[in-house]
Amino acid sequence: MTQTSARTRLNETLDAAGSRQLIMVIAPAAFGKTAMIEGWLAARPEVAERVVRWERGAELRAGAAAVGNGDRPPPLVVADGTIGPDPDEIAGLIAAVADGGGQLLIALRGRPQLDLGTLVVRNDAIEIGAGELALTLAEAGELLRGPNPEIADEAVAGLWAHTFGWPGLLGIVRGHRHWDSRSQLHALFDDFVHSEVLAGLPADVDRTLTAVCTLDEVSPDVARAFTEDPAAFAILSTLPRHGVPITIEASGALRVAPVVLAALRRRLAAEEPERLAELQRRSARRLAKLRRPEAAVGMAIDAGEHELAADLMRSASVRQLYRLGAEHSPMLERLEGSGVMSAGEATLLRSLVLARRRPVDPDALRRTIERHGVDAAWEPLLVALRWLLLRRTGYGDDGSTVELEDQTTRLLREEGIRPEHLAFLQLEYGAFLTAVGRLRAARGMLRLAVTTARLESLPWAVVRATASLAWVDAVRFGSNAARVTAERAEQAAGADPVLRELLAPAHGARALLAIDRLDATEARHWLARAERLELREDPANRAHIAGWVEMIDGRLDTALTLIDEARTAGLGRATAYQRARLAMTALLAAAGAGDLDRADRELETLRELDPEPEAMSVDGLAAGLLMLRGEVEQAHAIFLRAAEIAAPAKDKLALWLLSALVQSADAMQDYRLAVDTFDRAQQLAEQLGLEAAPGRHRAVTSFTHRxxxxxxxxxxxxxxxxxxxxxxxxxxxxxxxxxxxxxxxxxxxxxxxxxxxxxxxxxxxxxxx
Missing domain, CATH: 1.10.10.10 (Winged helix-like DNA-binding domain superfamily/Winged helix DNA-binding domain)
Structure with missing residues (x-):
């Protein structure tokens, strides 16, 4: 097996060894130790000239005298695969080579138990381990695509992770016709693992390793729980010395290559099926305590523990259920068939498992649940799930939302609801209120969700609710609130990749804040981050933000094109309020471009959509068009009335209307009103943390001259x-x-x-x- 980029990297590692007295290359079989050494020597003739190959059985001192004789350069003694694991033998070889003034390059499958303290202190020893010999993901792709350029990135990544980048096993995959099917490779993998990796393990190590083969992560307490041996983790920690590819993490957890664990499980299934079933039952309980239901449920079902699996599904958090794979749906069918779970309960949980990955008809779900029935304790989860499905399929205007609002309002008043379900219900109802433009109500509901989630220590709900609250604040309530809330959402998510998937609304909020500051570059940055997450599923809001970014850059025609493309692509899930926001953006872009006919059409679209009155001032936009046409008196009267109605709200809409009133008062030469309104707008802008207060209008200058x-x-x-x-x-x-x-x-x-x-x-x- 050749691998140009990997070999180049390893050659550089050996070059860096310099004149160190001892170089140990330690890795399991077929990790490419010999290929690495021979490739390095072939590319370094000046080094190869002084190589002395050590032959097993030669008397150590005599050999040392031979290699250290005369005027030759200090020898490099290569003992590749010729030395056993006996520490005394290796120590003698090191001493012999040292006495001869040479270097020793030795390849071993496991770390010898040697006291190398003096050499390490003098920086005369270097160790190259399996981690440095393992192929990177890019190198594995280069290797596997040699015979098959069409192999998918996902297949490469899966095989690489499964084998820990083990060159020997990836070589097996490369030479196998069915490279894209691991099941076709099991026999080859198992034969290699048992004959080359596990064959030399001491009996106590083999037994301990087999006892934990149902887990992919072993910590000291897990090892003791499974083996009932206080020294179990210490035994497992000796695996690197025996050439088993593992990593020991900072937390103390020991992770073994999945391909090794899979080989052990298959051996147990063939030789000791009862023991495997018992280990699976213990694994399921342990994984449940670790709050990993996606692994625990499958393990319990495989072990025949249907009651345990059903209890795990019932007690799993909403977020955990939502992240379960589609492969868990058949498991629910098995639980239903075994009689430990009702048809209605199984249908409800199955819908939640599938909701993220495939369309589920919320009305069909409701009919199925009503037909089979569920316990009253599940009703909040059912209602929340229907809100979630409507968010993904479109809230619609068929009365379903009215029915759900009645149910939601009733449930939110009831006591005794499981906090997990209550937070989920508050979140999804808050999302609905946001989507239809009832932003004040949405803000209140999302704040309740944050409170519930914090009281009950539900990190996923805290992050999602806070991120959604940041979006609402950015749309309507100003930069001060939105910026602080977005920062809180990111702090709550931390570095957890699962929680960071929930930050799309917060990233969208930051894009809106950048738009408020007329910073197109930053707005694009946050829009791109939001699109990688859930905002990509919201074409209306995506087009609204992208359109404003283009408007800031002065590309009004491009903004209109983006909105037209979004409409052509279909906005089936968009609510009337979301479509109205698009129409508003299009109206402003068209007016700015001087296309008043297009602006009039967008205004008519707005009137037909009839957005919520608290969400948008259609009259204000109409007055703006009147101003452009020179009908100043009519526009001024509208602005004066609208600004006075909106002013108590102290939000971005009120600020926009005050700004418009300054301009109309200016045009009417009512300079005192213009200055008074400008003063109010400046104060409101400071309260909201916005830089969008009107600039220094001609009205202010004119009044100043008087x-x-x-x-x-x-x-x-x-x-x-x-x-x-x-x-x-x-x-x-x-x-x-x-x-x-x-x-x-x-x-x-x-x-x-x-x-x-x-x-x-x-x-x-x-x-x-």
Whole structure:
């Protein structure tokens, strides 16, 4: 077997050994030790010239004298496969070569029990292990694609993980016609593992290893629980010395190559089936304690423990069930057939297992459940699951959501619901409220979900609820809330890859925040991260964000094209509110591009969709088009009414309407109203943490030109300190208190304000100071 990139890497490792006295290459059979050494020597003729190959049986001291004689360079003694595991023999060989002034390069299947402390301290010893000899994923792909270029990436990754990148086993796969089917390779694998890897194991080590062969991870307590031997983990830890490919992790867990464990299980199934069944039962219970139902359920069913498997499925968390593979659906059928689980219960759990991977009709599910029936304790899970399925298939307008809302409202008032099911129900109902634009209600429901999840220590629900809350805040309630919430979601997820899959709404929220700051680069970054997760399933929101990014960059036509493509591709799952958001984006892009006819059509689409009144101001958009057509008075009246209605909400919609009112007041030459509104907008923008308050409009500048503050009044305003008494301020300004009061009265009248703080704020706003 040749592997150019792997050999190059290993040649560099041997080159780095330099003149070290001892080089040990330690790995199981067929890890390519000989190929590595011979390949290195063939490429290094200057090294090969001084090689002396050690022959078994030669007397050590005599051999040392021979290789260390005369004017030859210090010899490199290669003992490749000629030395047994006897530590005394190896120690004698090291001493002999050292006395001759040479180096020793020795290949072994297992680590010898040698005291190499002196050599290590002097940096005269180097060890090359199985991990360095194992092929990387890229190298394994290069090897396997040699005879079959069409092999899929998934097949390469699966075989590589199954064999720990073991070159010998990957070589077997490479030379086998049915490379894409592991079942065709079992006999070859098993024969190799038993004859080359396990044949030399001491009986106690073999017995202990076999006892834990049903697990892919062994910690000290697991080893003792399975073998009833206090020294079990210590025995297993000797496996590297015997050439068994393992890794010992920082946590203390010992992981054995899956192909070795599989060979052991098949040997047990053939020779000791009763013992294998007992080990599987113990494994299922142990895995259940470790909260790994996806492995425990299958193990329990294989062992015939149907009651245990059913209990595991019932007690698994929603998130664990949701992550189970499709292969668990037949297991549920077996549990149903064995009588330990009702048809309704099995149908409910099977739907949750399959929900992430294939379409499930929520109405068909409801009819099936009603026909078979489930215990009342399962009703919250059933309702939550129907919400989930509707989210994936489309909420629709057929009355199903009305029925579900009634059920949900009732269940949320009931006590005694399992917290896991309650959090799931709150999450999915919050997702529905978000999708239909009832954002205030969604915010409240998601906050309840966060509270439930934290109280009950449900990490998956904490992350999902917090991420969804960040999205709602970004859409409607401003940067301050959304940024903090998104950061909390990421902190809750930590480095856990499973939990990080739930962060799509938080990434989408960060994209919206970047849009608020008109930062297209950052918005693209977060949109790309969100698309790798669940946001890719939400074409309406994806097109909305992508369209705004293009608008920020001034590519209005591209934004319109993205929205048209999303509509053409079909938005079957999009709600009226989500389609309305698309229409709003298209309207603004069309208006910006000067295509008022297209803008009018989008406005009509908005009116037909009739989005929730709290979610969007259709009247405000209509007024904006009136402004573009020069119908300023009508637009101003609409903006004035809409801004006053929305102002108490203190959200992004209120800010947008205040900004529009500034422009219409400007056009109406109502400069005082323009400045007052601009002041309100600036304060609201600060509260929301947004940089989207209107810029310095012509109205502000025009009004400023009408104000004539004297130099003395300007000096007074510029030097007023917050909270300072008038007496102290007068002393610092070197004027009398009465003179200061006179100045202030004139300033208040000119700026149309009633107090000192308001006067200073307005003067700064208008850049008078």
């Amino acid at each position: 104000i004539r503050l004297t130099p003395a009044e300007t000096h007074v305003l510029a030097n007023l300190a917050d909270g300072e008494t008038l007496t102290r301020a007068a002393e610092r300004l070197f004027i009398s208190p009465n003179t200061l009061k006179t100045h202030l009265k004139r300033i208040y009248r000119k700026l149309d304000v009633t107090g000192r703080d308001e006067a200073v704020r307005r003067a700064r706003l208008m850049r008078l100071i």
